[in-house]
Amino acid sequence: MSDDGDSDQFNGRLGLIFASIGAAIGTGNIWRFPRMVGANGGGTFLVPWLFFLFIWSIPLVIAEYAMGKRSRTGTIGTFRIFAGKKFAWMGLWTAWISTAIGFYYAVVSGWTIKYFQLGITGALNGEGVDTTEVWNAFLQNPGQVIFFQFLVIVLTLAAIWKGAKAIEKVNFYLMISLFCLLFLTLFLSLWMDFSDGTLDGALFMFTVDFDMLFEPEVWINGLSQSAWSCSAGMGMCITYAVYMSKDEDTVLNAFTMGLANNSISIIAGLAVLSAIFAVNPDPLATVTGGSSAITFLALPEVFAQAPFAPIGPLFMMAGFFLALSFAAMTSMISTVELCVRNFVDHGYEREKSVALTGVALFMFGLPSAVMWVKLDANGVAFPEFLEVQDHIWGYGLMFSGLFIAFSIWKYGYLRWKSGVEAGVAPPGFKGYLGIGVSAFRDDFINTGDNDMEVGRWWDLLMYLAFPILFAVLMISYFSDMIANTDDVWNPANPRGLGIILMFWGVVAALFIFFNKYLIRRPLYRNIPKGADVDISTLPGGDDELVVALGQVAPGFEHLSKDKSSSAALEAELV
Numbered sequence: 001m002s003d004d005g006d007s008d009q010f011n012g013r014l015g016l017i018f019a020s021i022g023a024a025i026g027t028g029n030i031w032r033f034p035r036m037v038g039a040n041g042g043g044t045f046l047v048p049w050l051f052f053l054f055i056w057s058i059p060l061v062i063a064e065y066a067m068g069k070r071s072r073t074g075t076i077g078t079f080r081i082f083a084g085k086k087f088a089w090m091g092l093w094t095a096w097i098s099t100a101i102g103f104y105y106a107v108v109s110g111w112t113i114k115y116f117q118l119g120i121t122g123a124l125n126g127e128g129v130d131t132t133e134v135w136n137a138f139l140q141n142p143g144q145v146i147f148f149q150f151l152v153i154v155l156t157l158a159a160i161w162k163g164a165k166a167i168e169k170v171n172f173y174l175m176i177s178l179f180c181l182l183f184l185t186l187f188l189s190l191w192m193d194f195s196d197g198t199l200d201g202a203l204f205m206f207t208v209d210f211d212m213l214f215e216p217e218v219w220i221n222g223l224s225q226s227a228w229s230c231s232a233g234m235g236m237c238i239t240y241a242v243y244m245s246k247d248e249d250t251v252l253n254a255f256t257m258g259l260a261n262n263s264i265s266i267i268a269g270l271a272v273l274s275a276i277f278a279v280n281p282d283p284l285a286t287v288t289g290g291s292s293a294i295t296f297l298a299l300p301e302v303f304a305q306a307p308f309a310p311i312g313p314l315f316m317m318a319g320f321f322l323a324l325s326f327a328a329m330t331s332m333i334s335t336v337e338l339c340v341r342n343f344v345d346h347g348y349e350r351e352k353s354v355a356l357t358g359v360a361l362f363m364f365g366l367p368s369a370v371m372w373v374k375l376d377a378n379g380v381a382f383p384e385f386l387e388v389q390d391h392i393w394g395y396g397l398m399f400s401g402l403f404i405a406f407s408i409w410k411y412g413y414l415r416w417k418s419g420v421e422a423g424v425a426p427p428g429f430k431g432y433l434g435i436g437v438s439a440f441r442d443d444f445i446n447t448g449d450n451d452m453e454v455g456r457w458w459d460l461l462m463y464l465a466f467p468i469l470f471a472v473l474m475i476s477y478f479s480d481m482i483a484n485t486d487d488v489w490n491p492a493n494p495r496g497l498g499i500i501l502m503f504w505g506v507v508a509a510l511f512i513f514f515n516k517y518l519i520r521r522p523l524y525r526n527i528p529k530g531a532d533v534d535i536s537t538l539p540g541g542d543d544e545l546v547v548a549l550g551q552v553a554p555g556f557e558h559l560s561k562d563k564s565s566s567a568a569l570e571a572e573l574v
Contacts, residue, residue: 007072007549008164009528010243015168017256019243020061022171022330023236024261025178027108028229030324031295033265034272036225038287041212042204048213048222050262053230056223056469058258059461060232062454063404065250066444068241070533072525074341075235075400076518081546082407084539085519089511090407092518094235094400095342096507099360100393102335104368104386106156106361109328110148114138115296116325119317124300125310131297132380139381142370149369150362156332157358160340163350164243167333174326181323182264186271188306188316192278195307201277205270220476223469228394230261231334233401239338246531251445251452264327271320272299279305295324297380336361346521388494392503395477398470405466408440414539415439437463443537521545522553 010016037045071078076091083090118124124134138144159170193201212218231237237257241250272294277283279302286298303320306312336357343353372384416436419425425435437459445454481497482488491498523546532548535541545553 007526007528007531008243009245009526010164010168010240012245013248013253014172015164016240016244016248017253017260018171018175019167019240019334020237020253020257021260021264022175023240023334024229024231024257025175025264025327026229026231026331027112027324027328028225029261029265030268030272030327033225033229034269034287035294036221037205037269037273038284040218040221041209043206043208044210044212044218045222045225046206046266047208048219049225052223052226052469053258053262055461055465057226057230057232058254059458059466060401060404061230061237061254061257062251062445062458063408063440063462064233064235064237065241065244065254066440067404067407068238069244069248069250070444070535070538071238072242072527072531073345073523074239074242075338076342077345077523077525077546078238079403079407080519080523080543081535081538081540083403083410085543086515087403087407088518088540089508089515090400090403091235091342092511092514093508094397094403095339096511097393097396097400098235098335099339099357100364100389101397102332102339102361103365104389105328105332105335106152106365107145107149107369107383107386109152109325109332110145110150110369111138111296112321112325112328113151114144114148115300116318116321119300119303119314119319119321122310122314124317125304125313129300129304131300134300135296136375136379136381139373139383145369146366149365152329152332153358153361153365155329156336156361157354159329159333160337161351161354167243167337170333171330174330178264178323178326178330179267181319181326182267182271185316185320185323186267186274188308188312189271189274189278191307192305193274195278199274201274201283202270204277204283205266205273220472223473227398227401227473229265230258231331232258233404234397235338235400236334239334239341242341242526243528244531245528247449249450249452251450251454255452268323275299275302275306275316278302345524345526347524384494388499391495392500395474395500396504398473401466402470405462405470408462410539411443412436412439415443415537519543519545522547522556524549524551 010019036049039045067078067082071081073081074091075094076088079091079094080088115124118134123129124131160167190199190202193199227233237254244250273283273287276286276298280286280298287294299320300317303316304313306316336354339357340350340353343357344350368383368386368389372388373381374384376382413432413436416425416432416439419435420427420431425431438456440462441454441458445458478497485493485496487493488496489498490496491502493499523543525546525548527548535546540546545555547553
């Protein structure tokens with residue numbers, strides 16, 4: 001627990017916006033997005049991708065901001081308050097999966113820094129450079145991979161060590177630098193694309209094939225990209241909302257974050273596609289050749305042909321991978337902060353929470369760094385253990401969005417039910433539609449703090465569109481796996497469905513069992529000055545162990561006598 005009981009908060013709106021954009025923007029915006037554009041008809045893909053930004057991503061971000069701003073706790077506390085004490089495990093699920101992804105994402109982030117180093121030293125330029133050989137040599141050198149993984153973790157811990165204001169400052173500089181680097185890379189890419197008198201890559205990116213819009217796969221891929229690239233429903237925005245000022249505009253910030261995230265994707269996609277179309281006789285084959293193929297094998301070959309040699313190739317190589325490193329770092333910061341915030345909420349000192357999380361990231365990330373590094377049929381190294389981890393946990397985060405929707409549905413039902421019992425709400429389904437469905441929006445979104453008022457469209461999306469889209473996404477993913485994977489139900493198959501269901505089942509069962517111990521812990525709300533709001537109407541709002549930071553939870557009065565000792569708290573709660 002904080003020694004002085006002071007709550008942490010961002011300095012202003014820009015801090016929240018840059019931190020949230022940083023959480024949303026990751027390597028997927030820069031290396032996955034161009035691949036999805038190339039595989040789904042160029043500009044055709046942009047139509048469903050933009051559509052789902054407003055149908056899926058932004059509505060979920062609005063919900064996350066509203067929940068975090070009211071609860072003033074991380075994911076565990078938010079679900080404990082909004083869904084009730086029995087459902088605190090949902091927040092633990094979100095925190096765990098985000099952290100589990102961080103185990104291997106630190107390794108991937110290390111790759112980007114390594115390639116920045118190779119780019120700035122000119123090791124990827126010049127004649128005779130075999131990008132496959134460079135990639136294989138790096139990935140098959142455990143010492144180097146571990147070093148850059150460790151470097152990423154150290155930099156991440158340094159960024160969040162002092163809390164919200166440090167996170168705000170770091171994200172501000174990283175995001176400004178990212179924008180500048182991508183724009184300069186885009187300029188050189190367009191120059192390359194126009195060298196033959198055409199802009200093939202740019203035209204491909206913005207040309208819509210209306211016939212392809214009738215293909216379900218294009219829409220499913222658009223939904224998938226929007227869901228993952230914006231980090232909507234994954235707990236990141238809940239975490240950063242804890243540091244909002246009392247009058248912060250959640251709706252406008254949600255739209256700003258979503259549009260900024262998609263803008264970065266378009267800039268990066270245009271830069272990558274323009275460069276590839278300029279120099280490659282079969283650009284679509286190159287761009288759809290897999291994430292590592294396009295990023296670490298194909299792009300260095302493309303950037304080596306940039307104009308204004310030797311400065312142009314050097315800049316494009318180093319600038320692109322530096323931008324990729326910044327994107328990876330901002331995502332790492334939000335991932336680690338999500339975990340740390342939950343520790344702090346439960347009385348642990350921030351510095352100790354950061355250190356323990358860092359140690360866990362490094363130790364549990366080592367297998368992804370060094371285990372099962374194999375060669376594929378083309379002689380390209382790939383980290384199979386890392387890919388298995390992504391296979392298991394990647395889609396697990398989608399359930400946090402479902403848990404958010406569940407909390408909204410439950411609150412609406414309870415609000416309507418209590419109104420009926422008090423004689424102020426009409427009974428029956430029509431009464432529920434009139435009061436229950438809009439309850440969350442009325443009570444936590446349209447609170448007077450927002451310049452933009454959210455209408456009934458949001459209710460329709462959260463109650464109807466979201467569960468349908470969630471089901472479509474999961475069914476399409478699993479059905480494709482069942483249809484195209486041998487021995488798909490065998491838990492020993494690292495690419496099957498059985499291993500996913502086994503790990504999900506075990507983790508969910510453990511968390512549900514652990515829930516009864518979790519809710520015995522005091523929960524400390526981070527409430528900036530003047531931001532205290534009533535939570536008594538929420539399912540978990542009557543929990544006497546939920547107190548403001550600096551207050552003393554009933555039954556834990558003895559801990560206030562020694563605020564400097566978190567060991568006493570830990571001994572009491574374990």
